[in-house]
Every structure is written in structure tokens, then in C-alpha cells.
Amino acid sequence: MSIATAPRAARIGAFVPALLLLGVFFAGPLIWSVYSAFTDVALTGSATVDFVGFDNFTTLWHDAQFWNSLWLTLIFVVGSAVIGQNTLGLLIALLMRGRAKLTRAVVSGLVIAAWTVPETVAGFCWYSYLHRDGTLNGILGWFGLSQNWLYTTPMLAVILANVWRGTAFSMLVYQAALNDVPPELHEAAAVDGASAWQRLRGVTLPLIRRSIVTNLMLITLQTLAAFGLIYVMTKGGPGNKSSTTPIYMYQESFQFYKLGYGTAMALVLLLIGAIFSLIYVRLIKVDDL
């Protein structure tokens, strides 16, 4: 009996183990976290768990530190992912087109090396680079500009580090996309007298717009949840100056034991991720995505 002729129930039955696993390990935690957001569940300190309705969300609404963390998250996402990784990745991919094999190998090797470094190691490298006794200050010391950059410009520091680490991903996505752009189109446009900039805007970008949306979505969602890099570099400090929502969430859930409050924040973050995705799809008008 071939698969095509097998009874439908049997065919579907074959999916049950996979569905089960998905249910237990994927839907389960998701449902639990939605439920917890409406309770006062605590890691320790309370023997009972009470349903508190929208209390956590009301508290969030009035929590100035939460709004501050959202604002910082937005700066971090726009600065490091949308502008930094995305643009730089595209730029490198464009510049590498048609270069010698050696150049391509060296450049992508370097960029990808940054990406393969584990997050905590990358965080610590940047910490020791930007720190007062660090390499950067060793050089700047000659000009009298030495300072602890993690203290004076914490957000810029973590944004730079994240651009450094994440650009490789965008570059790879764009390299693949650019390979699919037929060179004849470029040649035709060039014959018609289009400048390099016009060719980019009129030919290349429209052709790779689907990759742009995919890339933006992926890196935005990744960056929204970024935790390790910031935690290692600044722990959200000084004060709350680099305390993005994931850092604040960690503090509330695991240092102040308020798991319920932390999961409420996670839900809000999920919502923000969804909004970002919608905006991208709209902005770039991918009708056939």
C-alpha cells in the first residue's frame, strides 16, 4: 500500500507524535506564559498563585521604568538591526559583487567570524575593548579622550557591538538574494544610461525586496529579544541607561521573583514584534509574499 492510497486517518496518525512534541514543548510553555501574565505567580515568596486579571498590565502602564526600557529597546532595534546590521550587510554584499575570489573570502571570513563567536564571548570582547583600561582607550589616550565608553555612551556601545556581531547574517541573506538578480538587467539599464544609484534603486532593490522583508523581520525579532550581549557588557547600567525590556524582564522575574509581571512584559514584547512585522510587510508592499 503506497502512501498515496493509505487511509487518511493513518496518514494523519503519522503526524500525532510530532504534534504531541510540538504541543508539549512549544504550545505548552506559550500557553503557560500567557496564563502566568494574568496571575501573581512568583518564583518564591508566596505559597499561592492568584488570578489577578489585568493587574500586571495596569502596573506596566504606570511603570516609568518599563516605558524607559521600551524606548531603549526601540533605539536598540532601530539602531543596531534596522539601520546597522541591515544597511551594513547590504552594503558589504553589494560591494563584494564581482570582486576577486580572495577579497570575497577574506571579507566574508572576517564578518562571519564575528558572527560565530558566542554571544557572551562577543560581549566580553567589547567590554574589554571599550572599558577604561581597554584597547580603544589605549589608542585614544594619546589624544586625551580616554573614558569608560560603557559608562558615558552605554547605548551606543551595545548598538555597535550588536552591529558588529549581527551583520554577517544580513550579509549572507543579501549575498544569496543578489546572486539571483540577472546581470542582463543591469547591463540593459546601464546601456540605457542609468547611473549606479539609479540601477540600485530601480533594478536591484525591487528585485530583492522579499529578502529585505524576510531579513528585517528575522533580525528585528532576534534583536528585540537580545539579552546576553547587553547583560555581559553593561548589565543594563549605568543606572537604567541601557536596561532594555529583556534586561528589565530578567530583573523583575529572577531578581525580584515576580514571574507573573515578567511574563506580562514578554507578552507586550511579543505584540511589539508583531507590529514591527506588520509595518515591514506594509512598507515594502510585498503582494505576493
Added chain:
Amino acid sequence: MRHRVVLAALSALALAASAACGSSGGDSDGKTITIAYQKFGAFIQLDNQLQKVKTQYESAHPGFKVKLLPIEAAENDYYTKLSLMNRSAKTAPDVMYEDTFLVNTDIQAGFLAPIDDYLSAWPDWSQFTDAAKGAAKAQDGKTYGVPMGTDTRALWYDKTLFKKAGIAVPWEPKSWNDILTTARTIKQKLPGVIPLNVYSGKGAGEGATMQGFEMLLYGTKNTLYDDASKKWIVASPGFNDSLNFIKTIFDEKLAPEPQDALDPNWGTKVSTELMPTSKLAINLDGSWQSSTWLDTGSKPWPQWNDTLGQAAMPTQNGEAPGKTSMSGGWVLSVGSHAKDKKAAFDFVTTMLNKDNTLEYDIGAGQIAERKDVAEDPKYQSSNPTLKFFTDLVQQTHFRPAYPDYPHVSDAIQVAMESVMTGQAQPADAAKTFADQVKSAVGGDDKVMTVQ
């Protein structure tokens, strides 16, 4: 069709869930005692000791078995993992290694069992100091753990730098002013040396609260918590004075630069770099400092005992008893889910009898809380600073370790940070602190003001 699939999936899910609940932890017979504790990095002394005690206990209690459950995680993660274990009766340990800082929180969560009945029948309990007996005493007046050892805090100072600056040693400051005067002399005579380090701000975390702020505050007439009315003291003259002390040392540059002091790794830099190279004259820090400089530590420094002296932290104006200290420490507690609590308690008393405590306190660099251990010559000769730090136990204080404490501690760090960076005056920072604590602990009836 679709409905049937969903139904099948759901019932299978339910089956899996019930199977998971039905699976036994394997130790519910009451004849196996499970012990949860931390084993991490260089901290292997407890593990070593418990291995020995396991053998002792099993031969003294035929029929019983001890199962050790070492949790390999750093401090904060250890708390998290232990809490997660305790949340289910199936995984909750019978005996656990508890930070006094979390005892009250875990009691409210229902994780721990009171042991007063067993303690009253244990002759050794009279060997514990009063402060130690209070370490695991909860808001309900019951005791929930037996102390293993503690730590204290005081001023470490560099004798070579003091001599260079012409300051007499041994140094015995009698008030906060004495400390400031000495620091000013050092700043004037020895440029390039940081006169005084007091941990401050969020970077140093709990170290700023405990080694820094509370060492000041508990030397004033005020504290953080009123035990009689069970309220947090959110405003007091002592609180403002402590913030003013922080302001003074940072304004006059007697302290390190704020951008250095706020670095999360500042504490490591102090003990592994600044002190061993005589770049820091006075350091308000913990009794465990010297363990870093032993041959087994992360920065061996054989001359540490010749270079450094210790002085007790004075009270604000030298009020009796003249000095102050803060203590943390760990206890062994019996879990509320333990089937045989008497057997679990017997394990605790085996581990914390005189001989085992002596061995553990020496190995782990702990300050003894049993009088018979503290008086033992073997203990006293194990580290030259031990007597000094042990004597401070007489004047020590414990943190008000209630569930809201982590919040209050964070609010203290925020207040310190805004003062040290000059963003706020002490009075404003104190007001922000009061508001922050009020909203964190749940309203006006949980806080009070002291004039």
C-alpha cells in the same frame, strides 16, 4: 475528521501529562534523605564535606540512605534552581543549603519546615551565638535553619601607604569623621592613590547595599526595618546621613571615579589589582577578601598579611558599642515536603556537629557561629585575620531578609548612584527611595518614617 485529530492529540497530551505527574521522584519512602546544595567553580568545600557526612550518617542510621544533589550554578542561578525544585513536592529536597538572605522568602512560599521542636532537644544548640540563632528566625518567631558559618565586614587598610602618609598604625577610627580625615590626608599626601573604596551604585549590586550602605546605616541610630511593627523604614535621619557620607567621599574625590566604581567588575578589580599593588588605601569590604590572595585563590599574594591591616567600622559618632558590622551566611534547612523531618534534621545536626563545622569553616573560610568551634586553637590558627573578623560577630547585624528585600536593596543602589554621580542631592534621592519602596512593598501601611 479534523475534530477527531484534535481530540486524539488532546487525549494523548493529557496522557503524557498524567504520566509525567505519576512518575515518582523515587525518594518518597522517607528512608532516603535528599540534600540540595551549591557546588560551583572553586566552591567545592561543601561538596567534600557532605560526601564525608553522608558516610557518617549512613553508618550511624542503618536503613537510611543519603542522596546528594549538588546544583552546579552561580549564586543567583542557584537560588532560581532551588526555588524551581521546591515548587513541586516531587522534586523538593529534604535538606537544603539556604542563604539567610532568602530564608524568609522561602518560608512564605511554604518551602521550609520549622525545626523548633527538634532544636530544643539538641544540646549543641546552646553553643550557637544569639546572633546566629536569629539568622534563620522568621517573622513568625520560629526557627527554620541551623547556621553553618557567617561573614563580617570591616575596613581593610594598606599599612605601607599609611606609613608613607605619616598616619599611625594600627589605625583605629572612632567615627565616620575619623575615616574622612584619614582619607583626606591620604589624598593630599599620596596623589595617584585612591584613598577610600565604599561600594556604591547598581554596578556593585548587593555588595553596594551590604558592604557599602548598610555598613553606614547600621552604625547610625536607624535601621531599614522595624521588627516590632513589621514595617520598612523608608525615611530616617540615619538614611540621609549615610547618603551624605557617600556624597562627601565622591564630591571630594576621596572615592574612586564614579565611572570606575559603577563597573560591574569593580569588586574583582579591587581585590585582584588595586589592593595587591597598593593603589587603594582603605577598603570597606568583607572578611572573605583574603581567600583571593591565598595560594589557592585567584590572585595569590603572599605578602598580603604584612601589607594589610584591619579596622572595625566605627559607628557614626562613636556611639556604643563603638563599632558595627553586617553579616550574611548560610544555613541548612529542612524542606516542608520532607517525609521524615526528624531524619532530615538528624542529618543537619550530623553535618553541623562540632567536628564537621570546624572542618568546614576552616576549609570554606567561614566565621564560626558555634562558640566551641570559635575557641578551638585549630580554627584560630587557620588564618591571621580570623580572630579579628570573628570578634565582630558580637556587633554584627543581619539584613531584613524579607521577600521585598531585593526591591529595597535595588532602591538603595539607585539612591546611592544618583548621589555619587551628582544627579540628585541626598534629600531628593532619599525621597525617591521612599516612593520606590512604598510602591514595591504595597502601600503606606507597610512603611514608616523615623524622625
